[in-house]
Amino acid sequence: MTNLETAAFEAMTTCEVRGDYSTMRTHLNATAELVIDRSDHETLKKFAHLLLRVIRANDYEVIHGAGALMDWDHPFNQEMLAASVFTKPIQITFGKEPPGVAEGLPHDRMQLQAPPRVQAPHQV
Numbered sequence: 001m002t003n004l005e006t007a008a009f010e011a012m013t014t015c016e017v018r019g020d021y022s023t024m025r026t027h028l029n030a031t032a033e034l035v036i037d038r039s040d041h042e043t044l045k046k047f048a049h050l051l052l053r054v055i056r057a058n059d060y061e062v063i064h065g066a067g068a069l070m071d072w073d074h075p076f077n078q079e080m081l082a083a084s085v086f087t088k089p090i091q092i093t094f095g096k097e098p099p100g101v102a103e104g105l106p107h108d109r110m111q112l113q114a115p116p117r118v119q120a121p122h123q124v
Helices: 003-018 021-038 041-064 075-082
Strands: none
Touching: 003 021, 003 041, 003 075, 021 041
């Protein structure tokens, strides 16, 4: 694996640590084929496990809202908040759940406050 693939894989694992699955998807779209095509067996295995964790995280965020797994206390995320690069979602109060939430429908376009930090999907 060359420096580019190594850097791409490290960037993806850093996104996972930060709980930033939106940026993770950007990295996957841009570099996943390079990682797949140029990696050795052991790296491919690690990458496959990472993809499984991303799928589980995506499933969780479909139910709980985009960014629900974001670790807002992570130093990098704090830095991005301070620089106004990220905006922490605000809470919307309807007196009941927003439309679509009770039905379990995706509501990633809604601005919801991130729930208290939850256990990330099982890491293999």
